Amino acid sequence: MLDRRETIVADLADLLPPGCLVSDVRGLVPFETDAFIAYRRVPLAVALPETTAQVAAVLKYCSRYGIPVVPRGAGTSLSGGAIPQEDAVVIGLSKMTRILDIDFPNRTATVEAGVTNISISEAVMPEGFFYAPDPSSQLACTIGGNIGMNSGGAHCLKYGVTTNNLLGVKMVLFDGTIIELGGKALDAAGYDLLGLVCGSEGQLGIVTEATVRLLARPEGARPVLFGFSSSEEAGACVAEVIGSGIIPVAIEFMDKPAIGICEAFAKAGYPMDVEALLIVEVEGSEAEMDATLASIIDIARRHGVTTIRESQSATEAALIWKGRKSAFGATGRIADYICMDGTVPLSKLSEVLRKTGEIAARYGLRVANVFHAGDGNMHPLILYNINDPEDAARAEAAGNDILKLCVDAGGCLTGEHGVGIEKRDLMLHQFTQADLNQQMAARAAFDPQWIMNPSKVFPLEGRPTA
Amino acid sequence: MNIDFEPQTEDDAAAIVRAAAQRSARLRIQGGGTRGICAAIEADAVLSTRKLSGIVSYNPAEMTMSALAGTPASEIEVKLAEHRQMLAFEPMDPRGLSGATGEPTIGGVFATNSSGPRRLSAGAARDHLLGLRFVNGEGIVIKSGGRVMKNVTGLDLVKLLAGAHGTLGLMTEVTFKVLPLPPASATIVLSSLNDAEAAGAMARVMSMPSEVSSAAHLPESVRGRFISGRLPDGPATIFRLEGLPATVSARAEKLTSACAVAGPVTVLEDQDSRALWREVRDVKPYADGTERALWCVSVAPTVGHQLVAALRLETGVDAFYDWQGGRVWLRMEADPEADLVRRFIKALGGGHARLMRASSAVRAVTPAFEPETPAVSVLSARLREKFDPKGIFNPGLMG
Numbered sequence: 001m002l003d004r005r006e007t008i009v010a011d012l013a014d015l016l017p018p019g020c021l022v023s024d025v026r027g028l029v030p031f032e033t034d035a036f037i038a039y040r041r042v043p044l045a046v047a048l049p050e051t052t053a054q055v056a057a058v059l060k061y062c063s064r065y066g067i068p069v070v071p072r073g074a075g076t077s078l079s080g081g082a083i084p085q086e087d088a089v090v091i092g093l094s095k096m097t098r099i100l101d102i103d104f105p106n107r108t109a110t111v112e113a114g115v116t117n118i119s120i121s122e123a124v125m126p127e128g129f130f131y132a133p134d135p136s137s138q139l140a141c142t143i144g145g146n147i148g149m150n151s152g153g154a155h156c157l158k159y160g161v162t163t164n165n166l167l168g169v170k171m172v173l174f175d176g177t178i179i180e181l182g183g184k185a186l187d188a189a190g191y192d193l194l195g196l197v198c199g200s201e202g203q204l205g206i207v208t209e210a211t212v213r214l215l216a217r218p219e220g221a222r223p224v225l226f227g228f229s230s231s232e233e234a235g236a237c238v239a240e241v242i243g244s245g246i247i248p249v250a251i252e253f254m255d256k257p258a259i260g261i262c263e264a265f266a267k268a269g270y271p272m273d274v275e276a277l278l279i280v281e282v283e284g285s286e287a288e289m290d291a292t293l294a295s296i297i298d299i300a301r302r303h304g305v306t307t308i309r310e311s312q313s314a315t316e317a318a319l320i321w322k323g324r325k326s327a328f329g330a331t332g333r334i335a336d337y338i339c340m341d342g343t344v345p346l347s348k349l350s351e352v353l354r355k356t357g358e359i360a361a362r363y364g365l366r367v368a369n370v371f372h373a374g375d376g377n378m379h380p381l382i383l384y385n386i387n388d389p390e391d392a393a394r395a396e397a398a399g400n401d402i403l404k405l406c407v408d409a410g411g412c413l414t415g416e417h418g419v420g421i422e423k424r425d426l427m428l429h430q431f432t433q434a435d436l437n438q439q440m441a442a443r444a445a446f447d448p449q450w451i452m453n454p455s456k457v458f459p460l461e462g463r464p465t466a
Numbered sequence: 467m468n469i470d471f472e473p474q475t476e477d478d479a480a481a482i483v484r485a486a487a488q489r490s491a492r493l494r495i496q497g498g499g500t501r502g503i504c505a506a507i508e509a510d511a512v513l514s515t516r517k518l519s520g521i522v523s524y525n526p527a528e529m530t531m532s533a534l535a536g537t538p539a540s541e542i543e544v545k546l547a548e549h550r551q552m553l554a555f556e557p558m559d560p561r562g563l564s565g566a567t568g569e570p571t572i573g574g575v576f577a578t579n580s581s582g583p584r585r586l587s588a589g590a591a592r593d594h595l596l597g598l599r600f601v602n603g604e605g606i607v608i609k610s611g612g613r614v615m616k617n618v619t620g621l622d623l624v625k626l627l628a629g630a631h632g633t634l635g636l637m638t639e640v641t642f643k644v645l646p647l648p649p650a651s652a653t654i655v656l657s658s659l660n661d662a663e664a665a666g667a668m669a670r671v672m673s674m675p676s677e678v679s680s681a682a683h684l685p686e687s688v689r690g691r692f693i694s695g696r697l698p699d700g701p702a703t704i705f706r707l708e709g710l711p712a713t714v715s716a717r718a719e720k721l722t723s724a725c726a727v728a729g730p731v732t733v734l735e736d737q738d739s740r741a742l743w744r745e746v747r748d749v750k751p752y753a754d755g756t757e758r759a760l761w762c763v764s765v766a767p768t769v770g771h772q773l774v775a776a777l778r779l780e781t782g783v784d785a786f787y788d789w790q791g792g793r794v795w796l797r798m799e800a801d802p803e804a805d806l807v808r809r810f811i812k813a814l815g816g817g818h819a820r821l822m823r824a825s826s827a828v829r830a831v832t833p834a835f836e837p838e839t840p841a842v843s844v845l846s847a848r849l850r851e852k853f854d855p856k857g858i859f860n861p862g863l864m865g
Contacts, residue, residue: 103766104669104673105665105666105669105673105767105768106669106766106767106768106792107669107672107673107767108766127673128673128675129673149618150618150622152616156616157615160589160593161616161618163593163622163625164589164593173841173845177841178841179839179841179842179845180839181842183766183815183816183817184765184766184767184769184815184816184817185764185765185766185792185816185817185818186585186586186590186764186789186792186793187579187581187590187764187793187818188764188818189764189818189820189835189836189838190818190835190836190838190842190846190864191626191629191630191634191846191849191864192579192592192625192626192628192629192630193626193842193845193846194625195592195622195624195625195626195628196621196622196623196625196626198622198625199618199621199622200621200622203621216672216673216674216675216676217675218675218677219675239527239528240527242527242528242529243526243527243528245550245551245646245647246646247645247646284675284677284713285716287712287713287716288710288712288713288716291710291712291713292710343612343614343615343616343617344614345525345528345530345613345614346527346528347525347527347528372616375614375615375616376614376615376616377614377615377616410612410613410614411612411614412612412614412617412619413619414617414618414619415614415616415617415618416616416618417618418618419618419619419620423619427619427620430612430619430620431609431619431620432609434606434607434608435608435609435610435620436620438602438606438608438610438623438852438853439610439620439621439623441852441853442621442623442626442849442852442853443621444852445845445848445849445851445852446845446848457620457621
């Protein structure tokens with residue numbers, strides 16, 4: 001493939017408008033990795049098409065010559081979903097950023113795949129609407145990437161993740177065929193191909209347009225900080241809140257190291273004298289929020305809460321969320337880290353937290369925990385030094401142990417970041433080979449040549465031989 | 467048709483499927499056989515999951531339940547109600563429409579992605595299905611998903627199997643999310659709007675932060691058949707509020723004053739409110755013991771009434787609207803008019819129509835599921851071949 005590099009670059013240049021192909025060495029460097037910085041591979045070329053037809057032309061060309069393709073949104077994947085390989089053409093959607101249609105009576109927005117997550121909400125905010133899934137990277141990440149990874153966010157406890165808020169897509173298959181799935185209706189006909197595509201990590205095709213569901217903004221929202229003197233107490237409080245039938249919009253958890261890191265960065269006023277912090281957000285009218293909070297406070301008191309702090313203003317509320325959402329970036333200022341993403345049943349939260357700490361200690365590593373507690377989606381951040389190969393190896397080994405711990409507790413490897421490269425070789429810990437064979441068979445129905453983001457998700461051993 | 471196979475364990479089920487695949491014997495897969503969708507299936511034998519029955523695990527504090535596929539949906543709803551929980555997507559009881567007498571099963575609920583009025587706010591059955599075990603067409607047991615709320619590990623076969631009507635695999639066990647049963651329910655009834663005005667009113671209400679869980683419009687032709695005629699005179703545009711009693715009454719007050727500019731408003735409290743939505747869910751007006759063709763149409767919410775108006779110029783129809791107008795229950799006076807219905811849906815921006823009930827003569831010549839575009843139907847056929855290479859599951863169903 002690399003021998004043919006010049007021919008491929010010349011051919012792609014013919015398929016794309018000027019300025020839409022990157023092939024020089026320096027220009028390719030920004031595409032060598034994503035937010036999973038542990039791996040880097042410079043791709044063969046990067047196509048930045050402006051239209052669905054151009055995406056189709058590039059895919060048709062690549063499939064004809066068996067060239068691997070790696071789709072890319074903003075490159076914010078934490079699992080290496082957008083990391084290329086040397087013999088691959090990256091298709092980046094960063095030039096497809098138009099909002100095509102906003103339909104308030106039907107509460108839908110149709111946008112090109114390169115539109116950022118936040119800009120959908122921004123576009124509809126003046127009319128009192130929002131788009132619910134809110135990954136922490138929402139300022140940068142694209143809706144196409146969100147669909148690829150079925151992204152979540154802090155508020156999906158109430159509103160669901162991407163797949164629950166996606167109504168339709170236009171996408172290009174491996175051979176350049178353009179198809180449309182779903183639309184403005186709540187249910188689509190036939191097999192739920194939309195559900196299969198969402199979270200398929202760019203292996204079934206490239207989404208170029210999406211129709212998403214808009215929701216009316218709640219009257220008000222109020223995040224409240226609850227400090228505890230142990231992680232166990234905080235975990236038990238979460239389980240009881242959920243068990244009591246109250247579903248707040250969000251319940252976020254931070255342990256002491258995470259509180260320190262986020263407070264130093266955001267100055268959000270987090271209490272520094274607690275071992276564990278919950279951010280609980282409630283919504284509705286003032287009276288509703290008061291009533292819901294009163295019930296939550298009762299429960300928190302039963303679990304030994306030491307600090308309760310309600311945000312007194314919109315600015316304060318925004319700061320509380322800024323601290324939480326910048327957790328990964330703030331951690332990046334003090335150390336390199338890998339971020340785990342396992343989900344566990346709520347009843348196992350405390351146990352898994354404790355064992356996570358034990359695993360980190362065994363490897364001599366520091367770990368900070370900051371995660372979506374309401375749905376059991378954990379994010380231990382393992383701190384290490386990327387320039388020390390031994391430290392990096394230890395961090396990776398610790399991460400693997402933590403993910404296996406999540407699976408063994410009845411959970412899964414990844415709740416919202418995706419398998420990517422990072423967790424590919426752990427898949428057999430969660431699935432049998434027969435389970436994976438069935439998934440790969442479904443994949444093959446879309447991409448029989450196995451050229452779409454080929455080195456991701458499925459262990460390299462045990463793949464079907466064409 | 468008589469039931470030929472009633473496996474009692476997943477292993478039994480896998481063995482039966484393996485043997486059938488070897489002989490290329492076509493199987494009709496059913497749960498309780500209550501949905502009246504089997505007429506088009508050409509099978510050599512019938513396999514029912516109803517003996518694969520029982521709740522496997524239920525943890526109210528985690529809001530998840532696992533059950534064998536043949537477990538009666540009613541058993542599950544009773545168990546959940548004991549812990550003040552529910553299936554939030556509100557699956558219908560299909561027996562009113564089909565006239566069948568068996569027990570709807572939880573496997574049937576998910577295999578048909580059956581969702582009721584609360585689908586508008588809470589999502590469909592497929593949104594609540596967290597994991598499943600199934601036997602594929604080669605008799606191999608496969609698991610997908612899990613029992614946690616957030617899970618993006620691998621391809622989401624759970625979504626694919628939900629709504630596949632047993633054509634991709636025989637579900638043996640399902641794990642799903644449950645939600646708290648709202649302690650209070652109230653319904654705002656806005657009377658006197660025609661279909662088009664109702665569509666506008668529903669869109670306006672859904673754009674308010676009032677957390678309406680369901681919105682439907684019951685034209686004058688059907689209004690009297692709900693809650694024994696206790697709805698006020700005139701067409702009824704109805705909005706459901708659910709939650710804590712204080713919350714519901716505060717929102718009801720606000721919504722009432724917002725609606726009052728459009729027409730007379732009545733509020734239905736707990737009992738009547740719950741009964742009304744149960745009847746909307748079960749399509750009460752058309753659960754009339756007849757075999758008159760009934761379509762379930764899914765379109766953009768503001769398009770539903772336009773479709774009905776266009777059809778009225780060509781043929782005799784009666785209709786009411788759920789999901790803010792985007793789900794149309796469409797009963798044909800005579801001919802099913804499949805081509806006409808589908809042509810108009812396409813012309814109005816797309817969606818689909820599924821034939822929910824018809825005489826066997828009509829079913830024999832009318833595709834119950836919306837025909838797919840050529841490129842998508844190639845994908846569907848390939849997928850089916852990957853899950854069921856011998857084509858033994860429910861042949862003839864779903865395209």
